Amino acid sequence: MPARTPLDDERDHLAASRAALRAMRADAEALDISDVTANWVNAKVLASEIELRIKSLADLAGTPLFFGRLDYEESLDEDGESGRRFYIGRRHVHDADGDPMVIDWRAPVSQPFYRASKPDPQGVALRRRFGYEGGDLTAYEDEHLTDPAEAATSSALLQREIERPRVGPMRDIVATIQPEQDEIVRASLGGTVCVQGAPGTGKTAVGLHRVAYLLYTHRDRLARSGTLVIGPNRSFLRYIEQVLPALGEMEVKQATVDELVAHVEVRGVDDATAARVKGDARMAEILRRAVRGGVRMPSEPVMVVRGSRRWRVPAYELEEIIRELAGRDMRYGSAREALPQRIAHAVLVRMEQAGEAPDDRVQNAVARTPAVKAVVKECWPLVDPAKLVLRLLSDAAFLAEQAEGILTPEEQKEILWERPPRGVTSARWSAADAVLIDEARDLVERTGSLGHVVLDEAQDLSPMQYRAVGRRCSTGSATILGDIAQGTTPWATETWTAALTHLGKPDAVVEELTQGFRVPREVIAYASRLLPAIAPGLAEATSIRESAGSLDVLRVTPEELDEAVVTACGAALEREGSIGLIAADARVPALAKALGAAGMAHLSPGEETSREARLTLVPASLAKGLEYDFVVLDDPAAVVSGEPDERTGLRRLYVALTRAVSGLWIVHSAPLPGALATAASTA
Template identity: 55%
Template sequence: MSHGSVTPADTPPDTPADPEIRAERAHLAASREALRRMRDEVLATETALGDAVADKFTNEVLRRARRTRAEQLAALPDVPLFFGRLDFEPGTVFEDGAETGPDTDTGGDADRVHIGRRHVHDDQGRAMVLDWRAPVSVAFYRASPASPMGVRSRRRYGFDGGARLTAYEDEPVAEPAPAGVAGGLLAAEIERPRSGPMRDIVATIQPEQDDLVRAPLERTVCVQGAPGTGKTAVGLHRVAYLLYSERARLSRSGVVVIGPNRSFLSYIANVLPALGEVQVGQATVEELLGRVPVRGTDPPETARIKGDARMAEVIRRDLWSLPVEPAETLVVQRGARRWRLYPEELAGLLAELRQRGVSYGAGREMLAHRIAHEVLTRMEAAGEVCDDRTHTQVRRTREVKAAVAAMWPKADPVKLVWGLLGDAHRLARAAEGVLDADEQAAVAWGRRPRGVRSAPWSVADLALIDEAADLIERQSGLGHVVVDEAQDLSPMQCRAIGRRAGSGSCTVLGDVAQGTSPGAASDWTAVLGHLGKPEGVVAVLERGYRVPAQVIEFAARLLPVIAPGLGAPVAVRRAAGSLRVSAVGAEAFAASVAEACAEALDGEGSVGLIAADGDIAGLHAELAGAGFAVGVLGGDGAALGADRLVCVPASLAKGLEFDAVVVAEPARIAAAEPRGLHRLYVVLTRAVSVLHVVHAEPLPDPLR
């Protein structure tokens, strides 16, 4: 075989004429059966000690591990077990020192491996499918005429809507592909219509993406990615790779993926399970930091100030204003004797601990120990015999406890921020020289709410509470954190996430041109600094594989305004008819939107109608009244996959993709918020096949 694909079009699909397809289908069926046996063996494994043994805890741990492994081995009926094949030159030496040799299946002149989403072996332990993350699989993504990596030929497969193999395409690696011939199946897979949640890109990972996916665990990677460049997929596949290469470390410390909203997390939820990884946590920032219920919404300027890193100093000052020097002598009675510590001595102990940089909660406990130590020193000097029990008894006396409570009061992070924002004088003391008067007025509540639970907590307040909580008691960390749409994180939110990855690493994903929050970042160096990862590597993905060039070029007209200096993304494909802009009269607007949706539904895949949040309810009612089966995307993402046509509020569009997108009234999206043009850029880049813009009002100036 040479460049090009083979599809048995002249025979029934279940009886292909091509013997290669018959052989590959047989191997696929055998691999599925082997995977089923592997899973059955796991489920049949007995607990190590038997249920009759008294060690129930150990057995429960083993049972959970068995269930997890069984989940990892579960076959997904619509996902092919393998997507590619490598034929190596004889004598190729791999990283582990193994060398290829004769192989009877390939005429005795090459070694052959199938590359898939997980490892599958037969009853004798021989590999039938190699995991795409294995070192030998790197060649599938990176072998080229300049660096063939021992590969003679690379094969890709085509599948129907499910997992039935229908075509294959061979690429001799040593020969440059003729223009317009190679890559047909690869292009078809990239451009394949989508409906429902996001799927993995394991069959189409490009070399520049693979470099990022296989970055070592110790490295924090920040990916600036234009729309359609696959940055989210890169982040998720990096998680899958790290769990493969560093499973022992990450199984202890944990991994979490942080997304902008629950709708986005619902959209990406199936990617990692399809790759065999079922134990990765997912959370929004609100869920991650949620110590109190969010009841309020801050004005943009208030949200920006609360998210400013200077608020960390305000909170630190307020917390550390709580310890006070004592005014009275501490008297501890032991038997018939009294032991005294005078105010200046206690003040010295207090100052010493404050200078040591301990957490607030630990300092309080250490103060009790230091006081007890001073008392024991006096007791021993008087000839009394003391030991650890004596120290504990003194530390727990009513007098010492009362002194510690007066000198170093307990602190609760929620009550601390509640008191700070609700007391203008207290806020002014803590913010002196940090926030000016107008900024203090912007963040203050005006008057303290009656209770912490009834306070108008906002999402921005959660990061303030988290900051206080970490000052009081250091938080445990995670092994790896992936944060998507990171350009919208405030510095205070970055600090909160960074604390959770204090001893681990991060994958930071985003696009500064898509920043829509009041404190959106324009510089990734600053984001990495707030995350506590200043050494992080910033990589740029600018080749768009999914979004057609016409759509990208139309949306990129906004870039000189919203992200000056940021280069326009480069689309690798053009598609005739992928962009349409329709100016209509106001009286015909609703009918024109419905007509555009009907045209989009005539094609394949998912359709999203995106409009300003305030317009969605009306448009949905119009479409439902016209007989369309249409859902409305809510914060939980429940409508994704339920209907081909979904009405999407502009504020929830970030990170999503639809085959066809109808954008209704761009000017209203742009006018809905201070960073409305950034939001419009997001909306205009959600289409991977067709974008149809319908407007009655004039388009925003940069788009005209």
């Protein structure tokens, strides 16, 4: 019989841990709550919590239950036992006696797995990483952190995990989190963190793992206040939607900025100039003026009849009350609700002076009298946010009045709607209009705040969109993720200082990630040729990838382009992993037709979770945040020319160039744009 090996022991521990997890789930399923709640409402809430608990205890097929082990330096405890050993995994698992078999990666005791090093071992004698094939434990790798005779080396298992082919949705990086990433993940809930991350540095994964960490550490608090992940589009959100459930977090909501402000149906599209003006932070002051602009001073006193007596509040006193409310930092709606009570209080003062003893019930009754209601209606009218914005955008005189000294006449003309055709009365709202309505709604009634918000691809937001997001975390904190070099909207932010000010978090800490884990060294170096033109202040990203990756550039004639791209996709499909064909939006229909003619099945972005195929045809406008093992990039010049200006086009190209994990094949007929034209790499 062959001798047992350490790998056999680790496999035994894995089997025992999986059995313990199944027992934990069985215990949860067997809970009887029929007699432990006071009413059916409590029973329903408790049943829902137990159901979530059962889901979180699922043993995911093909997902390692633990991925590392920490052995601490030998020391004797009170019982004379030596050494401590912890297995680090995606969730906590304990045996029948309650002793831990796997420690959650978010627990404080797990932190040294990510941060310990030979210069600073943090008491760890040995760090062991495990390698898996599917769900089977196949290898392990040891680092002896306190052994001076062993030189520090890079982890082959870590490298293999980073480079492992990916098909389908984004997966978690819990086994490969690096020290600089871990510092951001475990940052305090009380502060907002902004992560400037070059392509492939894992900023999206860091943001998602930060949510999981905060929910673990501040579960009760965030359960009350809520968390939200905001992404640039639904395709992106579908791509990342499996990460948090894989970490045991089932209830984190996801949305786009457009969905946050979806108070009206968006059917119109602004040109770049109009959208830029509507997204400017100056619009906030214009809306504030417009909301408050309807407040009027009374011209007559109010006369309140109570029984046989009449009580008079003069116009000048009403004006004092209204001016005092208008001068306070209150929402318009709250001030309107306070106005009848303030008038009623003035009446009660007169009653007391006359010897009466009115109470709160009398004040409330006075506030509801027709005379007081008439004053409120006249002096502080109701404001419908959508109707207010409609008037602002369609009434030139009203806009000029509210925007005086803020927008130039030319800017006012840019955002005014053209007169609709005869008989058309419905507004064709644009996405930027919806954000204005959201701002107006907040001026009338305060927007509810969440405990924590993660905002990804933040560099593409307008100042008014930042304000919309900031309202959702005004009393909480945020994790802001983005890359200035990947800003591809006409209103993209140029500095995080400005962006964070608009967000209402000017004191946020800005962290920069420049060490890449995803994009191959040769590919990121090639894409970085564009940085001086698109973001001269940013440092060039580096890559820890030991393999340089593959980069091929092939020029063909315009007549050969479609066929050459299809051939490249066919060659890419002979490799392992996912394939992304990225092209200018205008080129997508022609390429879809060419792929179909060649019998090559393909997906659209976001469909990777629902259909079986390895090739995705990606419009350049939707490529941001996505990643593929191998990328075929169609005609870079078309990507650049598809944008309103060259700088935005070069930024869009930079995004497309940096989606590859293993290799990039560029096929073009037009000359390469910008600094790429001097590249020496050819097919």
